[in-house]
Structure formats: structure tokens, C-alpha cells
Amino acid sequence: MSRSILLHPNVPDAIIFRDTLSTLTVNFEVFVWPDCPSLESVEVAVIWQELNDFPAMLPNLRLLLVCGSGVDSVIESISIPRSVPVVRLVDQYIRERVSDYVVMAALNHVRRWDHYVRHQKEARWHRLTDISVKPKVGIMGLGLIGETSALKLAAMGFATCGWVRTRRSRNLTEVYVGDKELHDFARQCAIVVCVLPLTHQTRGILCQQFFERLPEGAYLINVGRGGHLIDNDLLQALDDGHLSGACLDVFESEPLSVQHPFWSNPKITVTPHIAGGLRPEWQATHAAEVIYDHMNGRTLNGVINHVTQY
CATH class of the missing domain: 3.40.50.720 (NAD(P)-binding Rossmann-like Domain)
Structure with missing residues (x-):
């Protein structure tokens, strides 16, 4: 079975994110939902803000990446198995x-x-x-x-x-x-x-x-x-x-x-919530690093604690 990374469509500049991530990851195909031939092949999902039950559609999910630094809306809105690490993509x-x-x-x-x-x-x-x-x-x-x-x-x-x-x-x-x-x-x-x-x-x-x-x-x-x-x-x-x-x-x-x-x-x-900002190239590059570390058994930074919510 092929191995896939799936981006939720509300990820900012999802197409640029997908294209950048595709050049940085090996052994994975990268898709933007719903353009994914097999949900069973998805091991990594990339999300942003409210998602309803999007991760529940992915039976073989091993890693969930959240764009940006805020995860309060994500933690509140979805049920995630405790075995699946949830990582904030707080890039440089x-x-x-x-x-x-x-x-x-x-x-x-x-x-x-x-x-x-x-x-x-x-x-x-x-x-x-x-x-x-x-x-x-x-x-x-x-x-x-x-x-x-x-x-x-x-x-x-x-x-x-x-x-x-x-x-x-x-x-x-x-x-x-x-x-x-x-x-x-x-x-x-x-x-x-x-x-x-x-x-x-x-x-x-x-x-x-x-x-x-x-x-x-x-x-x-x-x-x-x-x-x-x-x-x-x-x-x-x-x-x-x-x-x-x-x-x-x-x-x-x-x-x-x-x-x-x-x-x-x-x-x-x-100011109108402009202190931060997401650049898909930076987010995708950081995502590739996190995915590589996770698949090689390395300790991940930025993993969310489900109890403390950060």
C-alpha cells in the first residue's frame, strides 16, 4: 500500500504547501482532501483550525500536524486518539x-x-x-x-x-x-x-x-x-x-x-491579528522535518499534551 500525507483544504495556501512538501518528503504522496485515492493510506494529516471529524476518517493516522501556534480550537473540536501525536508547526x-x-x-x-x-x-x-x-x-x-x-x-x-x-x-x-x-x-x-x-x-x-x-x-x-x-x-x-x-x-x-x-x-x-502569519513554504519545510523525525523514532518538539491543552 502506498503511504500518503493528506492536507485539509482549509490549510492556508494548501496547494503551495502540498507542492513544497512533495519535494521534501520521500516514500510519501501528498494530497489535498478530498483529492486522495485512499484514506487508508494516509499516515500523516495537516490541519488548521476547526475540523469537525476530519481525523476520524483516517484509520491509519500516525501523526497530526497543526499549522501555526494556536491549537485551542482544534483540541476543542475533534477527538484524537492519544496514541497519535499532535504537533504544532511553529516554524522560524x-x-x-x-x-x-x-x-x-x-x-x-x-x-x-x-x-x-x-x-x-x-x-x-x-x-x-x-x-x-x-x-x-x-x-x-x-x-x-x-x-x-x-x-x-x-x-x-x-x-x-x-x-x-x-x-x-x-x-x-x-x-x-x-x-x-x-x-x-x-x-x-x-x-x-x-x-x-x-x-x-x-x-x-x-x-x-x-x-x-x-x-x-x-x-x-x-x-x-x-x-x-x-x-x-x-x-x-x-x-x-x-x-x-x-x-x-x-x-x-x-x-x-x-x-x-x-x-x-x-x-x-x-491591530487586526497580524503579529504572526503563515507562509506555506516555511510551514511545509518544518512539517517535512517533523515527519522525518517521527518516522525515524526521534523525539518531537511541540507535541500537544491533551490534558494541559498545550
């Missing part, structure tokens, strides 16, 4: 894009860039005082993207720390772990960056109680998921002056409603 392109966004947002805040954009619209020549010393940045979530962001910020002179839910070796010196250490983490952060996966434990974590633990004048950058943030709690913290501002790239409902108060709040920068 994604890591560089999101971490660059985080650095940009932090520097914009420190150099007061948003104020100058508004001043230009008013033809106002007025120099503001920059934040004299680069403030400490706390990264919530030290996966591939979070760690890359922390290392870039540190290289630019920002003091950095991290908060995670599980204890293991990290490439960051100051790391806080679990709910018991969340308060100690928060009080360190003049800028806090959320790069967490969205799970039952992290939903709504950016809330009034958390904001109150941050230093007065703290700044929020959210590139995780919209479900991490309680919108009204952020607006209240900004109105009270406890937070100085926020840069938000992800939202509970996308696209963000034109009536949403985030649009008109001068302390909030809104």
Missing part, C-alpha cells in the same frame, strides 16, 4: 514575526510613538519625555514564541522575566511558576506580554485581579488569544490610570466589532 518565520511585533510594541511604548502619531494628525510639534530606563518586561508563556521574544528584548537591554504553568529548564534566568507565583511575577512587570496558549486555566487570566497586581502605569501587550482578556476589566484599569495603555492583536470575536470601545480608546493600539 512565525517565531520571528511575533517576537518582532512584541519588540516593536515595547519600543513604541517606551519611545511614546503612539503619542507622536496622534500629534502628527494635529500638526502638533511637542516633544515628550521618553521612559528614561528600559523597563522590566514580563513574558507570560515561554514556549518557542515567548522565549524568542524574551531573548530579543533582553538583547536590546530590557530586563526580562517569565511566568509559566509548569516547571522545566528554560533559557531565561528569572522564571515564575504556577498560580502561587503569579503575584510575584506581576509586581515585577512594567510591561507584560501575553503569549500563553488558551486553555481552561488561562482563559480570562488578564483580569482585574491580575491588573491590580501590576505596578502602577504598567503596559499590556497581548499576542496570545482574545479569550485571555476580560475586556471591561482592561477598560476599567485604563480609566482608573492603573494601566498606562495596551497593544492588542487578538480578540475574543474577530474581526473586532466596529462598535467595540477599544477602537476609540486613545490608550489602546488595535
Whole structure:
């Protein structure tokens, strides 16, 4: 029997992905569903976002690859045998894009860039005082993207720390772990960056109680998921002056409603979920590496834990 790799049709640029992957894998034919002569031959599937029961159609599935870094919608929507590894395709392109966004947002805040954009619209020549010393940045979530962001910020002179839910070796010196250490983490952060996966434990974590633990004048950058943030709690913290501002790239409902108060709040920068991005050539190249490692019995990075959901 031939061996196949099957792409779900909602994979971004699925045809380019298929063609690239075909040149990088041996002993496999690559198809985009439903153009597949035999579902029994499929050993690897590549998916993105909601799928219903797509993997259940594949009786001999050995590996499931998920495009991009977010798997919350996938884990919630399908039933996957625990024997089948589910791997996020967090390639170097994604890591560089999101971490660059985080650095940009932090520097914009420190150099007061948003104020100058508004001043230009008013033809106002007025120099503001920059934040004299680069403030400490706390990264919530030290996966591939979070760690890359922390290392870039540190290289630019920002003091950095991290908060995670599980204890293991990290490439960051100051790391806080679990709910018991969340308060100690928060009080360190003049800028806090959320790069967490969205799970039952992290939903709504950016809330009034958390904001109150941050230093007065703290700044929020959210590139995780919209479900991490309680919108009204952020607006209240900004109105009270406890937070100085926020840069938000992800939202509970996308696209963000034109009536949403985030649009008109001068302390909030809104971007339309553009921090990351998928390039089929990069995703396919990374997929080929993961497939090779799996078929040769090597340890895989980025495997999703069905219990923790990341």
C-alpha cells in the first residue's frame, strides 16, 4: 500500500504547501482532501483550525500536524486518539514575526510613538519625555514564541522575566511558576506580554485581579488569544490610570466589532491579528522535518499534551 500525507483544504495556501512538501518528503504522496485515492493510506494529516471529524476518517493516522501556534480550537473540536501525536508547526518565520511585533510594541511604548502619531494628525510639534530606563518586561508563556521574544528584548537591554504553568529548564534566568507565583511575577512587570496558549486555566487570566497586581502605569501587550482578556476589566484599569495603555492583536470575536470601545480608546493600539502569519513554504519545510523525525523514532518538539491543552 502506498503511504500518503493528506492536507485539509482549509490549510492556508494548501496547494503551495502540498507542492513544497512533495519535494521534501520521500516514500510519501501528498494530497489535498478530498483529492486522495485512499484514506487508508494516509499516515500523516495537516490541519488548521476547526475540523469537525476530519481525523476520524483516517484509520491509519500516525501523526497530526497543526499549522501555526494556536491549537485551542482544534483540541476543542475533534477527538484524537492519544496514541497519535499532535504537533504544532511553529516554524522560524512565525517565531520571528511575533517576537518582532512584541519588540516593536515595547519600543513604541517606551519611545511614546503612539503619542507622536496622534500629534502628527494635529500638526502638533511637542516633544515628550521618553521612559528614561528600559523597563522590566514580563513574558507570560515561554514556549518557542515567548522565549524568542524574551531573548530579543533582553538583547536590546530590557530586563526580562517569565511566568509559566509548569516547571522545566528554560533559557531565561528569572522564571515564575504556577498560580502561587503569579503575584510575584506581576509586581515585577512594567510591561507584560501575553503569549500563553488558551486553555481552561488561562482563559480570562488578564483580569482585574491580575491588573491590580501590576505596578502602577504598567503596559499590556497581548499576542496570545482574545479569550485571555476580560475586556471591561482592561477598560476599567485604563480609566482608573492603573494601566498606562495596551497593544492588542487578538480578540475574543474577530474581526473586532466596529462598535467595540477599544477602537476609540486613545490608550489602546488595535491591530487586526497580524503579529504572526503563515507562509506555506516555511510551514511545509518544518512539517517535512517533523515527519522525518517521527518516522525515524526521534523525539518531537511541540507535541500537544491533551490534558494541559498545550
